[in-house]
Amino acid sequence: MSRWSEGTQERARQIIARYPEKRSAVMPLLYLAMSEEGYLTGDGMEEVGRWCEITPAQVLSVASFYTMYKRERTGQYLVSCCTSITCMLLGGDDVLHAVEDESGVPHGETDDDGLLSVEHVECIGACGGAPAVQINYELIEGVSPEKARQLVRWLKKARPDVVNSDEMQALFGGRTSFDWGISEKSGAIGPYPAFQPLGTVGSEAAD
Amino acid sequence: MVDHPSDSHTIARYESTRGYTQGKRALGLTRDELIEEIKMSGLLGRGGAAFPAGLKWSLLAPARPSYLVVNADESEPGTFKDRQLLERDPHQMIEGIIITSIANEVHHAFVYIRGEYSKPARRVQAAVDEAYAKGYLGKGIFGSDYVLEVTVHLGGGAYICGEETAMINSLEGKRGEPRLKPPYFPAAKGLYMMPTIVSNVETVSNLPHILAMGAGEFSGLTGNADTGTFMTSLSGHVNRPGNYELAHGITWRELIYDVGGGIPDGKGLKAWIPGGASAPWFVPEEHLDLEITKDATAAAGSMLGSGAVIVMDEDTCMVKAAERVIRFFAHESCGQCTPCREGTTWLEMILRRIEEGQGRAVDLDLLVDVSDGISIGLVWPPKMTTICPLGPSAVSPIIALRDYFRDEVDSHVSNGGCPYKTQTRETSEKTSEVDRPSDKDLMPSSERGSGGRPPEVAE
Numbered sequence: 001m002s003r004w005s006e007g008t009q010e011r012a013r014q015i016i017a018r019y020p021e022k023r024s025a026v027m028p029l030l031y032l033a034m035s036e037e038g039y040l041t042g043d044g045m046e047e048v049g050r051w052c053e054i055t056p057a058q059v060l061s062v063a064s065f066y067t068m069y070k071r072e073r074t075g076q077y078l079v080s081c082c083t084s085i086t087c088m089l090l091g092g093d094d095v096l097h098a099v100e101d102e103s104g105v106p107h108g109e110t111d112d113d114g115l116l117s118v119e120h121v122e123c124i125g126a127c128g129g130a131p132a133v134q135i136n137y138e139l140i141e142g143v144s145p146e147k148a149r150q151l152v153r154w155l156k157k158a159r160p161d162v163v164n165s166d167e168m169q170a171l172f173g174g175r176t177s178f179d180w181g182i183s184e185k186s187g188a189i190g191p192y193p194a195f196q197p198l199g200t201v202g203s204e205a206a207d
Numbered sequence: 208m209v210d211h212p213s214d215s216h217t218i219a220r221y222e223s224t225r226g227y228t229q230g231k232r233a234l235g236l237t238r239d240e241l242i243e244e245i246k247m248s249g250l251l252g253r254g255g256a257a258f259p260a261g262l263k264w265s266l267l268a269p270a271r272p273s274y275l276v277v278n279a280d281e282s283e284p285g286t287f288k289d290r291q292l293l294e295r296d297p298h299q300m301i302e303g304i305i306i307t308s309i310a311n312e313v314h315h316a317f318v319y320i321r322g323e324y325s326k327p328a329r330r331v332q333a334a335v336d337e338a339y340a341k342g343y344l345g346k347g348i349f350g351s352d353y354v355l356e357v358t359v360h361l362g363g364g365a366y367i368c369g370e371e372t373a374m375i376n377s378l379e380g381k382r383g384e385p386r387l388k389p390p391y392f393p394a395a396k397g398l399y400m401m402p403t404i405v406s407n408v409e410t411v412s413n414l415p416h417i418l419a420m421g422a423g424e425f426s427g428l429t430g431n432a433d434t435g436t437f438m439t440s441l442s443g444h445v446n447r448p449g450n451y452e453l454a455h456g457i458t459w460r461e462l463i464y465d466v467g468g469g470i471p472d473g474k475g476l477k478a479w480i481p482g483g484a485s486a487p488w489f490v491p492e493e494h495l496d497l498e499i500t501k502d503a504t505a506a507a508g509s510m511l512g513s514g515a516v517i518v519m520d521e522d523t524c525m526v527k528a529a530e531r532v533i534r535f536f537a538h539e540s541c542g543q544c545t546p547c548r549e550g551t552t553w554l555e556m557i558l559r560r561i562e563e564g565q566g567r568a569v570d571l572d573l574l575v576d577v578s579d580g581i582s583i584g585l586v587w588p589p590k591m592t593t594i595c596p597l598g599p600s601a602v603s604p605i606i607a608l609r610d611y612f613r614d615e616v617d618s619h620v621s622n623g624g625c626p627y628k629t630q631t632r633e634t635s636e637k638t639s640e641v642d643r644p645s646d647k648d649l650m651p652s653s654e655r656g657s658g659g660r661p662p663e664v665a666e
Contacts (some may be wrong), residue, residue, distance in 0.1 A: 023380035065382040066363025086442040123284035127442035137325045181213040193325035
């Protein structure tokens with residue numbers, strides 16, 4: 001008996017089919033569990049264990065190793081400010097402080113409404129457009145402290161269902177690491193990466 | 208500069224530039240022919256270790272099935288080249304995957320993309336789907352009977368998974384901890400204990416071009432031992448940061464001042480990191496006119512690594528910069544090996560106390576001593592005390608402090624804190640108002656802006 005909806009179970013089956021061994025699906029299934037409940041719960045990890053045929057302890061050993069599996073209640077918008085070397089050199093710490101000040105949420109914490117979580121992160125590969133911020137892993141490059149404040153106010157007021165890198169870059173970004181080319185509309189609906197694993201193993205994908 | 212069309216990520220655009228012709232052609236070549244061509248091209252792995260790509264293929268053990276894992280876990284601070292390749296040219300990589308797979312009899316390849324790269328991952332997945340729809344991937348590629356499945360896998364935010372054996376553990380659904388080599392060389396006991404090729408995005412992306420132009424022309428792109436072009440991610444205090452594809456052999460001066468447009472506000476250059484956060488730092492008076500080649504960089508005690516160049520101007524606090532680089536390694540240490548787990552954490556704490564004014568006169572010697580416990584003798588390439596190179600890489604900033612910036616560490620101790628004091632929590636929003644230190648607080652004025660050499664170098 002799965003606690004997941006039939007649609008989620010179907011996605012779990014598709015994900016598992018992409019790997020030669022079930023256990024290899026544990027990482028995408030952990031994201032799937034997060035998308036079900038907003039963060040990774042004990043129940044979610046147990047469910048992942050059943051699908052991958054490993055114990056809850058084995059699932060926890062994986063989940064606890066990686067920073068992106070949030071095992072505590074996380075806001076609808078996860079604000080990740082890069083303070084690694086290049087972003088630090090170009091004012092990333094000031095951007096983090098502006099986000100903390102405007103949101104009232106210190107890094108590592110979530111507000112009482114469950115709207116915003118703030119964290120500082122290590123390099124997110126946006127050094128050419130430093131300093132950089134991600135909202136639910138949707139990137140914005142060339143962010144100033146003032147733009148960061150506007151970004152926080154926008155999230156609180158507009159509360160978009162989907163956050164999208166290209167849209168936020170246009171509103172709050174500056175210099176980019178490279179020309180982004182054509183913009184796209186898909187984006188994140190929660191504090192986990194907006195990547196819907198589709199079945200690419202098997203011939204049905206080619207039809 | 209080459210024009211980069213805004214729709215370069217689509218299969219239509221890629222095919223309009225003769226894309227996928229070499230992938231199809233590879234089907235008619237033997238494993239030996241393909242290995243020979245890549246060996247002759249001199250292509251070196253672009254992930255950081257610069258291992259010859261053709262040699263890697265030739266070392267693959269005969270057991271089957273074999274696997275290919277494309278390393279798109281780009282996380283080395285300063286590096287953002289693979290992000291561009293994934294986001295803007297995913298089909299180039301997929302064609303490289305096809306070539307690598309055919310050469311190594313691989314029927315299931317994985318693209319391991321770092322979790323924070325959600326947009327690049329979407330682009331790659333869309334490109335993979337396009338290639339399946341065209342019959343370039345899947346069962347019977349290009350009308351042959353060759354089966355090639357590609358799975359796009361998202362990481363979970365752990366730098367260490369960029370280490371090939373950690374990546375394999377991670378793909379198997381385990382903690383991303385590196386495995387001991389020997390016995391777990393991927394070429395023999397890799398993914399699911401089967402022979403596995405792990406290759407960087409840029410390495411794989413080079414392959415269609417090598418087959419198209421021929422190994423001879425590719426290797427002739429430069430006049431030195433480092434063949435072909437390389438991607439460099441230039442960032443920090445430069446006027447024109449960005450990714451640049453360059454021929455090996457230009458000098459650091461040309462890269463920073465001509466390509467990068469020099470230092471903003473006409474400031475002096477203090478130091479730069481030549482090959483990602485793992486690489487020992489360079490300073491202008493010793494290294495500015497060196498050629499950017501693997502051998503010249505190694506002879507000077509550093510490496511080109513991931514191709515990331517981080518430039519720091521004369522007003523950069525070296526203690527703070529060192530703390531930020533080492534904090535990264537302390538955070539990303541997987542914790543298996545004591546020298547790395549404990550050593551990086553102590554280095555970070557000692558540097559922070561120096562930065563915050565709690566430093567002691569012996570602290571630099573202490574930093575060197577702790578570093579010696581992680582990387583014996585602080586030599587480059589490092590002597591390993593650990594399963595993987597993460598820990599030994601973390602001491603690179605300490606080598607710079609010891610050799611070039613001893614005075615600056617001392618001034619932190621004697622001043623009771625950072626003489627630059629720019630971006631600490633205590634100063635909050637008023638950071639830009641804080642007075643800069645006068646020259647005499649730091650080092651002789653004659654040396655300011657040119658790297659600030661200390662009078663002597665500790666052993």
